[in-house]
Amino acid sequence: MPPADTAPPRRFFPTHINTYRQCPERYYHQYIRKRKGVPQxxxxxxxxxxTHRLIAAVLPGYMRFGRIDLDLEAQAREEIATSDYPDEELPYREQDALDAIEMTQTALDMLPRDATSLLQERKLAMLLGRSGVEICAQVDLVVQTGDGAIEHIDFKTGKVRDNSVQSLMLRAVVGKRYRAAREIRSTTLYLAHRQRQTQTLDPDASKADWAGIARDIRAIRALDSFRPTPGPLCEYCPFQQRECSVW
Ligand code: SF4
Structure with missing residues (x-):
């Protein structure tokens, strides 16, 4: 239980909701107590x-002039070198830099051809009703396509998986910002698999998902239950070695 004077959080990013759903205790250590734990x-x-940093570095020039104004290989090696690899993992650094380059090039290949860039790497927020709670999301890229629609594009480097919380929260903040748009599209590009998922903003279809997010936010703000939910992701949890009540 948090100390009695703990203020309930009022800003929620998709990662907060996903962390709470994965394990409420992890959410508690990470976002209520604001501990760092031991990163795995x-x-x-x-x-x-x-890959995300490489894409962010090349996107402005690419969207304006259609070219890469950067030595991608040198930049990728530099980006990878900023991470601490244990000795046994050092042989993989070169391959990791090559993978980051390949996924960056895939991201550029998969961008809509007739699009104008509106926002890149920007945090957007909106108030949820009159509760004072803020829904926030970091957009990778927002474009206007040739048919006049607004499309926000999220780059993913991992497996194709349920991305509904992030997609919904992104759609909401982008929809709020471009409320006059004739259509809002949400696209996730799974770079390692060259797969694209696109959905259109439909408030009626997403009511049940929003109700689930609102329920989680109410539960978090009540500050009365952060039970541990051990599972396969404990292996990557920074609180497994200490703080966690289970291990
Ligand atoms: S180690 Fe597992 S059970 Fe413990 S806080 Fe992390 S995710 Fe939750």
Missing amino acids: FNRPLIVGGA
Whole structure:
């Protein structure tokens, strides 16, 4: 239980809801107590982070002039080198840099051809009703396509999996910002698999999902139950070695 004077959180990003759903106790250590724990080495996460930074670095020039104004190989090696690899993982660094380059090039290949860039790497927020609670989301890219629709594009480097919480929260904040748009599209590009998922903003169809998010936010703000939910992801949890009540 948190100390009695703990203020309930009022800003929620998709990662907060996903962490709470994975394990309420992890959410508690990470976002209520604001502990860092002991980060676990995670190669896919390192490659994903490097890829996102590479994409962010090349996107402005690419969207304006259709070219890459950067030495991608040198930049990828530099990005990967910022992470601490344990000795036994050092032989994989070169391959990880190559994977980051390949996924960055895939991201550029998969962008809509007739699009104008509106926002890149931007945090957007909106108030949820009159509760004072803020829904926030980080957009990778928002474009206007040739048919006048607004499309927000999220780059993913991992497996194709349920991305509904992030997609819904992104759609909400983008829809709020571009409320006059004739259509809002949400696209997730799974770079390692060259797969694209696109949905259109439909408030009626997403009512049940929103109700689930609102329920989680109410439960978090009540601050009265952060039960542990052990599972396969404990292996990557920074609180497994200490703080966690289970291990
Ligand atoms: S180690 Fe597992 S059970 Fe413990 S806080 Fe982390 S995710 Fe939850």
